[in-house]
Amino acid sequence: MKENSSDSLINRRRALARIGALSMSMPGLVKVFGGATLVPGLLHGCSSQETASSASSQLRVALAWINNVEYAGLFVAEDKNFYGARNIKPVFLPGGPNAPMPSVSVAAGAAQLGFDNDLRRFIEAVNLGNDFVIIGAQYQRSPGGVISLANRPVRRAEDLVGCRFLGQEGVKTSVDAALTLAGLPLEYTYLPAGYSVSSLVENQGDAYSGFAVNQPITLEKEYGMKPNIDYFFTSWADLGLHGYANMLFCHRRFLDENFQKAVKFLAGTIQGWRANFENPSLGVDLVLNEYGRDLGLNRDQQMRQNLIQAEYMESDLTREKGLFWVDAGIMEREMYPSLRAGGLVELPDAQSLVDTRVLEAAYELFAQAA
Numbered sequence: 001m002k003e004n005s006s007d008s009l010i011n012r013r014r015a016l017a018r019i020g021a022l023s024m025s026m027p028g029l030v031k032v033f034g035g036a037t038l039v040p041g042l043l044h045g046c047s048s049q050e051t052a053s054s055a056s057s058q059l060r061v062a063l064a065w066i067n068n069v070e071y072a073g074l075f076v077a078e079d080k081n082f083y084g085a086r087n088i089k090p091v092f093l094p095g096g097p098n099a100p101m102p103s104v105s106v107a108a109g110a111a112q113l114g115f116d117n118d119l120r121r122f123i124e125a126v127n128l129g130n131d132f133v134i135i136g137a138q139y140q141r142s143p144g145g146v147i148s149l150a151n152r153p154v155r156r157a158e159d160l161v162g163c164r165f166l167g168q169e170g171v172k173t174s175v176d177a178a179l180t181l182a183g184l185p186l187e188y189t190y191l192p193a194g195y196s197v198s199s200l201v202e203n204q205g206d207a208y209s210g211f212a213v214n215q216p217i218t219l220e221k222e223y224g225m226k227p228n229i230d231y232f233f234t235s236w237a238d239l240g241l242h243g244y245a246n247m248l249f250c251h252r253r254f255l256d257e258n259f260q261k262a263v264k265f266l267a268g269t270i271q272g273w274r275a276n277f278e279n280p281s282l283g284v285d286l287v288l289n290e291y292g293r294d295l296g297l298n299r300d301q302q303m304r305q306n307l308i309q310a311e312y313m314e315s316d317l318t319r320e321k322g323l324f325w326v327d328a329g330i331m332e333r334e335m336y337p338s339l340r341a342g343g344l345v346e347l348p349d350a351q352s353l354v355d356t357r358v359l360e361a362a363y364e365l366f367a368q369a370a
Contacts, residue, residue: 057087059265062105062114064246066096067292069306070213071115072283073138075291077272079282086264092291097195103130106251112258113250113265117142119243120173120339126348131252135358136266136324138246138273140315143212143308144174145235147197147219152206153232157182157239159207166193166205174209177342178239212312213305221301241338244326245312255355267362270323273313280306322363328354 063071074092077083083090093111095102102114103125115138116122126132148154154163157178165175165188172190179186193199193208197215200208201223210216216233219225227233236243248266255262276283284302317325332350339347 057261058089058091059113059261060091060093060105060111061265062093062095062100062102062111064095064102064115064117066295067092067094067287068295068297069283069287069302070246070309071291072276072280072287072306073273074269075272075286076276076283077268079286080272080275082268082271082275083265086268088261088264088268090265101125102249103132106130106132106249112254113248113262115246115248117245118170119245119247119335120342120344121170122247122249123339123344123347123353126353127346132249132353133252133255133355134244134247134249134326134353135255135262135355136248136269137244137326138248138324139244139309139312140318141235141237141312142241142243142245143235143312144245145210145212145233145238147200147208147210147215148206148232148234149200150230150232154207155232155234157184160239161185161187163207164189164191164205165207165209166191166199167209168193168195171209173342174236174241177241177338178236180341181240181338213308217301217304217308221298241342242334243338244331244335247326248324255358259358259361262358263361263365266324266358267365270362270366273323276306277310322359325359326354326356 061074065071067075071092074090078090093105100108100110101121102111102116103122105111106114107125107130116125117139119142122132122134146154146160148159152159152163154160160175160179161184165172167175167190169192175188175190176186179188191205193205195214197208197210197218199205201219208215210233212233212235216227216231219231220227223230225231248269250262280303283306284299287302288297288299313323317327317330328350331354336347336350
């Protein structure tokens, strides 16, 4: 089959991500460094913004993915001087395939703040001895899930039994957890897959692990498929696996020593996301023309992604308290059972893992300004 634009984009992403990537495997690097602050110049050269001065206002922020609209709020905040007005100068370190995971960058001292898009992976890093603390969460539920076609839709955990499942590295534990929580046997065939949904379209499997803000848009734009008719997207949350995603975190020691810097960054970030959703085209333009201009991103896809992700950034909690809010009780009651079902038995105390003081202080700044 001829390579489509989505496949080409993935290849470009991989090539870009290899620039400055480390040769050591990322999970192994977390184990080596643990919670120590080592190799402070680890990622220098990965971003053009690294030429900025090392003034006390600078914050290096490790992203979990490439510079696309997943981080539109950050780019809008910088463009509108929401950070600069608070004397904060962020340096964004892009992620992506083969790039260091945010937990690695923060553990090694290459970044002070990080966004981790996988709660299980984040907790595994904590269990390795990293004294990390979550200070906010962009996504109240993960936009990840299962994509299937009309000939064999997956709408419930029961539909996973007996299927041929196409998934990326680490996804098998999610399938196992969904089946375990539903009291079902782990009877299915797991097939390793990449980030292109073409393998599902070509009938190499019955179900595919993807993201609501990514592959479904490809099915609609490039294959002319209609949601809930030609294809189905069922989130992991719909299958019983609840969890925050794109958690904003830092080392506990950094928070103790730089509390106001964290508050100012989070306040600027929240302002940026508010402005992005008031004018979604602004974030898209910044990505296409500046932050991700060399990534070959498609404007229609980025605009659609920017609109879709708003749904995943909202919850009853954020409607009550505001964007990025997190709750240790919700994590322990609703998210920890999913992790245990996936075999992660050793879990840190949620009350210690989550610190809402930064959120409280950021929203106090907004209240004072009003």
